[in-house]
Amino acid sequence: MTKLQKPKILGLVLALGLSASASAQMMINGAGATFPYPIYSRWFDEYAKVDPSVRFNYQSIGSGGGQKQILAQTVDFGASDGPMSDDNLAKAPGKIFHIPTVAGADVVAYNLAGNPALKLDADTIAGIFLGKITKWNDPKITALNAGVNLPDREIIVVHRSDGSGTTYIWTDYLSKISPEWKRKVGTNTSVNWPTGIGGKGNEGVAGQIKQTPGALGYVELIYAIQNKMPYAEVRNSAGTFVKPSLESITAAMATAQIPDDFRFSITNAPGADSYPICGATWLLVYQQQKDPTKGKKLVEFLKWALTKGEDMAKQLDYAPLPAELRDRVLKRVDEIKT
């Protein structure tokens, strides 16, 4: 029996192979950031229904890899959680456009008995991460949280050990609100931490927080929502305590100063509704496309992503761009030459 079936299976395999090569599609390759990977892959799936003639291949190898690959022109588009530096842009063989797509936030997650709702401000967050506030019942924390019984317990700080856009947003915020942090530590995807233990990835940090009584750390909002972790309200630059949410991230993008090259930072944005610790993620494309047909398809996709695609963002817990910014970005996409 099995011997008789073999040729049949072989024939089937051959037929499949032929049919696959018969409908050859255009392949657009991209690589980079891991943070937006879930929504990008959703976009690529949905876009396959809109235009079946293109297929996207996106590798989430990290923002550093995304910037390197677009510079080396080994991909058709790159993706990064932080804007490219002037040094890196100078290495590019052509002008690179930054196309912001969606945004996310870092939340302050913690492990305290009874999961009390906490409120924190810039001073306390910087103090904790600089290793100056070491106890949960420090006067600076209790002053913000009247009525919450905070224990006389050491705060165990947990941060990301792997380089990540989440850390970039976090340290960018700390550098803006604390001159001491800016001087001693600075902004980067990974830094020389003054205190704390490092967990690998959101799951590593979340795991350490969940398992360690008295721990405090930062994770992506999406991760905290999906894992039902308690997280703090943070006082923004207008002086109001804001709960991190998709709306308060979009509000921050609407009030932040956004330059024309879209290499912006939206941490500590003005406005009463803005959550202060958030950041966008970008696609990186050359203004002058090498392959005209591919370039045209890429532009079509970008336009679709910035309109129809943006509407899907909230379902996946990403904050969409505010309408005004979206229009500005769409104009930039029109400037891509094919």
Add this chain to the structure above:
Amino acid sequence: MAVAASMAVEERSAQTRMALPSRFGEKAFEWLTLAMALAVVVLVILIGWQLWHGSSLAIRKFGFHFLTTSTWDPVAEQFGALPFIYGTLVSSLIALLIAVPLSIATAAYLTELAPLWIRQPLVSLIEMLAAIPSVILGLWGIFVMIPWLREYPFPLLKRFLGWTPFFTGPMYGPSMLAGGIIIAIMILPIITSFSREILRSVPDLQREAAYALGATRWEATRIAVLSYAKKGLFGAVILGLGRALGETMAVTMVIGNTPQIAASLFQPGYTLASVIANEFTEATTDIYLQALFEIGLVLFGVTILVNLLAQLLLRTITTTSATRAVQ
């Protein structure tokens, strides 16, 4: 039927081949194996060269200080590898201290003492341990092992060994000790499997001779088996050490990832392999990437150096015992 016939034909042709050994086949075999062996050497040299080439900028900028300084600051672009070298060596040492006695005892039990019906299930279980992906072990480390360690063994260690500098200070959980323990779990199956094979290859004559002299089971195992197999067991330990030095994912998840040199094993540490795994994907500046490449070069060097030292140690041990035997 047809199969049997074709087998017979094949057997016959094999016989004719045996009868007329071709010199060409012999030579070809020799050259082929030589080429394979050389390929390994070439591969090692190429890896070393590539790492050197990839880190040339960092080597020029930091020079020898790279090995002796402790600051790892990607923002200020100051890079020193000392805490990572320390972490790699210490975590591997802890792992060996735990895994070697356990593995060799397990192997001795399996070959010398265990009843037959217990052997095969135990062997399969140990081999299954080797098949667990390290990321799974790491997650288990975060969610099961660390809370347990912090609850029971750590306070006990602090109470009884707190007078040494190794078990002092706060116990967060993620720590050098936790890293060492997870590596121990990962190298246990390797050392056990190799040790078992080595002990099995000890000729029965050895055991019989010991029993004939009136040795007890323990004496026979110690003198006739373990001592006879010493060299081989040492080799098994070195293979385990090689794995321990390069172990990445599970260690990264439990060691705390803090580049510091602390005497207390309750403090978090960092290893060479972990920092590469953690930071390589998001490193954007040239010097940062090159410093990570240089970390790779240092890990390469540390591994080779530790292996050389181990070989040297092995030679000293075997020659001294040989001279003792002669005396």
